[in-house]
Amino acid sequence: MARLKWREAYQEILDVCTRSALIAGVTPLLLDEPVLKLRAHLPSSAFIDMFVNVETEKVSFALIKEEQRIFGVDNTRGWHLHPFDTPEDHRPCDVTSFESFLAQVEQHKDKWDS
Numbered sequence: 001m002a003r004l005k006w007r008e009a010y011q012e013i014l015d016v017c018t019r020s021a022l023i024a025g026v027t028p029l030l031l032d033e034p035v036l037k038l039r040a041h042l043p044s045s046a047f048i049d050m051f052v053n054v055e056t057e058k059v060s061f062a063l064i065k066e067e068q069r070i071f072g073v074d075n076t077r078g079w080h081l082h083p084f085d086t087p088e089d090h091r092p093c094d095v096t097s098f099e100s101f102l103a104q105v106e107q108h109k110d111k112w113d114s
Helices: 006-019 098-107
Strands: 025-032 035-041 047-053 058-065 068-074 080-082
Touching: 006 025, 006 035, 006 047, 006 098, 047 098, 058 098, 068 098
Parallel strands: none
Antiparallel strands: 025 035, 035 047, 047 058, 058 068, 068 080
């Protein structure tokens, strides 16, 4: 996510969620500038938690199922991926937007939608 202001970051995530047929709704968990914490509800019991701190530029996206992260990406100590097969691993990756993360979730729907 490019360096954004708080409202821009919030709007960007909401726009991506609105365009996605996969997202059933979004619940704000924390809207306290400079921090955003949102939850995107999926048609199954899974959901996506999103965290953005525009001041520190910390970003985290996590697909959660049965109270466990099953896929994620964040930039704590450099951008890295927590892959579907081994979500406890940290594999280096490029900067990842929420739109790109959501596309990966959609592409691997068979791994979480049951």
